[in-house]
Amino acid sequence: GDSVTQMEGPVTLSEEAFLTINCTYTATGYPSLFWYVQYPGEGLQLLLKATKADDKGSNKGFEATYRKETTSFHLEKGSVQVSDSAVYFCALGLANKFYFGSGTKLNVKP
Amino acid sequence: IAGITQAPTSQILAAGRRMTLRCTQDMRHNAMYWYRQDLGLGLRLIHYSNTAGTTGKGEVPDGYSVSRANTDDFPLTLASAVPSQTSVYFCASSDSAVTDTQYFGPGTRLTVL
Numbered sequence: 001g002d003s004v005t006q007m008e009g010p011v012t013l014s015e016e017a018f019l020t021i022n023c024t025y026t027a028t029g030y031p032s033l034f035w036y037v038q039y040p041g042e043g044l045q046l047l048l049k050a051t052k053a054d055d056k057g058s059n060k061g062f063e064a065t066y067r068k069e070t071t072s073f074h075l076e077k078g079s080v081q082v083s084d085s086a087v088y089f090c091a092l093g094l095a096n097k098f099y100f101g102s103g104t105k106l107n108v109k110p
Numbered sequence: 111i112a113g114i115t116q117a118p119t120s121q122i123l124a125a126g127r128r129m130t131l132r133c134t135q136d137m138r139h140n141a142m143y144w145y146r147q148d149l150g151l152g153l154r155l156i157h158y159s160n161t162a163g164t165t166g167k168g169e170v171p172d173g174y175s176v177s178r179a180n181t182d183d184f185p186l187t188l189a190s191a192v193p194s195q196t197s198v199y200f201c202a203s204s205d206s207a208v209t210d211t212q213y214f215g216p217g218t219r220l221t222v223l
Contacts, residue, residue, distance in 0.1 A: 097168060098155055100153040
């Protein structure tokens with residue numbers, strides 16, 4: 001069935017380090033792919049999205065490219081900040097349904 | 111301020127009791143969703159509605175029911191709560207299809223004893 005797998009956390013980085021959070025998906029059709037972020041005590045917010053293969057989503061310095069050949073949508077940021085500490089969820093949308101990964105907690109230390 | 115509101119913020123409930131979680135959006139979005147969030151499992155879709163008057167089952171629908179009498183409201187009902195339904199529940203909405211951004215409410219923390 002359709003699903004999303006993302007890397008286990010927590011991920012702990014120092015400020016200004018490079019971030020990669022891996023996400024791979026399994027889908028029977030052509031899904032849209034998303035990254036959502038959840039700050040403590042809040043609901044999820046869309047970070048970025050891509051709706052077709054080779055699209056690159058970007059926002060707030062974060063980027064992810066929809067790779068159909070590797071069924072991946074890895075999240076990257078060149079220089080993280082303490083304020084980026086949150087839980088990040090990869091998700092796919094297909095056929096009126098949405099599937100989220102289990103989330104990756106990011107801790108950024110000053 | 112436009113957005114999604116959920117009520118209550120939190121609730122402790124005895125097993126076997128009936129409970130309705132409320133969700134209201136003022137963005138005139140067609141689609142609405144209910145998720146539960148459990149540690150290590152991410153968010154799982156319970157039920158969804160593509161437009162007023164229609165509903166569909168998600169990944170984990172058992173023990174829950176929904177209705178969509180109008181565009182703005184999408185209540186989730188637990189007919190007879192069980193401890194395994196202890197979770198944080200999020201309501202979300204989007205303009206139409208799953209390619210659209212979903213906007214999430216602040217969540218309801220439910221504890222079933």
